[in-house]
Amino acid sequence: MAGEKIVIMTVENNDFFRRTFCEILKMYLPTITIIEKGEGDPEGVLDLVRKNRPLVIFMDIRLPGANGLELTKIIRREFSDQVVWIYTSYDLPEYREMAEKIGVNRFLLKDALSGAEIAAFIRAEATRKKERKTGREKKSR
Amino acid sequence: MGNSEEKVRIVIAEDHTVLREGLKHILQTHPGWEVVNEANDGLEAIRMVETLKPDLILMDLSMPRMNGIGAIQNIKRINPATRVLVLTVHNTEEWVLAAFKAGADGYALKDIQGDGLHRAIEDVLSGKMYISPGIGEMIIEGYLDGRKTLKTTSWETLTQREREILKMIAEGYKNQEIADYLQIAKATVVSHRNNLMKKLDLHSTSSLTAYAMEKGLIAK
Numbered sequence: 001m002a003g004e005k006i007v008i009m010t011v012e013n014n015d016f017f018r019r020t021f022c023e024i025l026k027m028y029l030p031t032i033t034i035i036e037k038g039e040g041d042p043e044g045v046l047d048l049v050r051k052n053r054p055l056v057i058f059m060d061i062r063l064p065g066a067n068g069l070e071l072t073k074i075i076r077r078e079f080s081d082q083v084v085w086i087y088t089s090y091d092l093p094e095y096r097e098m099a100e101k102i103g104v105n106r107f108l109l110k111d112a113l114s115g116a117e118i119a120a121f122i123r124a125e126a127t128r129k130k131e132r133k134t135g136r137e138k139k140s141r
Numbered sequence: 142m143g144n145s146e147e148k149v150r151i152v153i154a155e156d157h158t159v160l161r162e163g164l165k166h167i168l169q170t171h172p173g174w175e176v177v178n179e180a181n182d183g184l185e186a187i188r189m190v191e192t193l194k195p196d197l198i199l200m201d202l203s204m205p206r207m208n209g210i211g212a213i214q215n216i217k218r219i220n221p222a223t224r225v226l227v228l229t230v231h232n233t234e235e236w237v238l239a240a241f242k243a244g245a246d247g248y249a250l251k252d253i254q255g256d257g258l259h260r261a262i263e264d265v266l267s268g269k270m271y272i273s274p275g276i277g278e279m280i281i282e283g284y285l286d287g288r289k290t291l292k293t294t295s296w297e298t299l300t301q302r303e304r305e306i307l308k309m310i311a312e313g314y315k316n317q318e319i320a321d322y323l324q325i326a327k328a329t330v331v332s333h334r335n336n337l338m339k340k341l342d343l344h345s346t347s348s349l350t351a352y353a354m355e356k357g358l359i360a361k
Binding site: 014015016017020021023024027062089090092110111112113114115118 | 156157158159160162163164166181205230251252253313360
């Protein structure tokens with residue numbers, strides 16, 4: 001687990017927030033690689049997902065271009081098992097409803113979660129992924 | 142204890158937890174500064190100024206419930222000695238002027254790089270005014286163009302309290318919730334709501350919400 005490389009992606013248009021988010025995560029997870037995208041450009045986002053296959057995508061909702069919920073739908077068409085966590089300031093029922101419909105894995109609020117909590121979620125996801133992988137290997141044996 | 146008393150005491154008002162953490166981290170690299178508390182919204186910030194009387198407050202402008210502008214006004218009334226440095230993404234003239242009018246001592250944009258934030262804080266603490274590069278020019282140009290021609294818009298007729306209530310309505314709070322939060326009577330909220338609708342000539346919650354969005358009280 002220690003040497004395992006974690007790659008995550010953030011789609012967030014507020015540069016200051018994105019930069020701080022990356023710095024804080026690196027404090028907790030020094031070996032993490034973070035792919036950054038600053039706008040809701042579907043082709044650009046898909047391209048980065050294809051190239052990096054991130055463990056998790058942190059997806060803002062309000063973005064210039066396509067919004068985060070639309071982007072999630074687009075990503076899921078090609079990568080049905082891609083883990084996407086909505087990460088927004090807006091706890092609106094219509095967003096939650098839509099997120100649930102699309103099958104977003106988590107709905108996280110920017111005003112609620114500390115860096116330590118987010119890092120813990122990422123670690124848990126990495127463990128889950130590893131377990132899924134070993135589970136599959138056992139089955140195929 | 143003696144040492145910590147000599148330190149510059151700072152409160153951070155910012156609704157995003159990760160940003161608060163990041164800012165705290167940046168500020169604590171300075172040996173003479175101490176972050177004494179962190180506020181989630183404008184009202185919390187006011188209460189902290191009341192109890193802690195910090196030397197400086199780092200103030201985000203768009204926060205839920207009570208935003209930064211309303212908070213600055215109150216803070217300057219409660220404890221004028223607390224220096225207020227705005228730290229925001231809003232780079233429009235409307236916000237900058239509103240912040241200074243409310244009593245801000247400095248206005249820094251969140252794209253501030255490197256030790257820019259340290260410099261901004263030092264300026265404001267030493268009694269100077271700080272404005273992010275770029276913003277100052279924009280404002281001067283505005284004055285030179287005479288764009289600040291004092292046409293009174295319906296927005297300008299709103300009182301600070303009405304703007305606060307408009308913001309909370311737009312955020313989906315019910316009358317009773319607004320009353321509880323601001324610690325005023327529900328009937329007062331209702332009367333503010335009626336005044337808002339009259340002044341703005343808007344007659345539904347959804348049109349108030351759309352108006353609040355247009356004015357940047359809540360994000361689009």
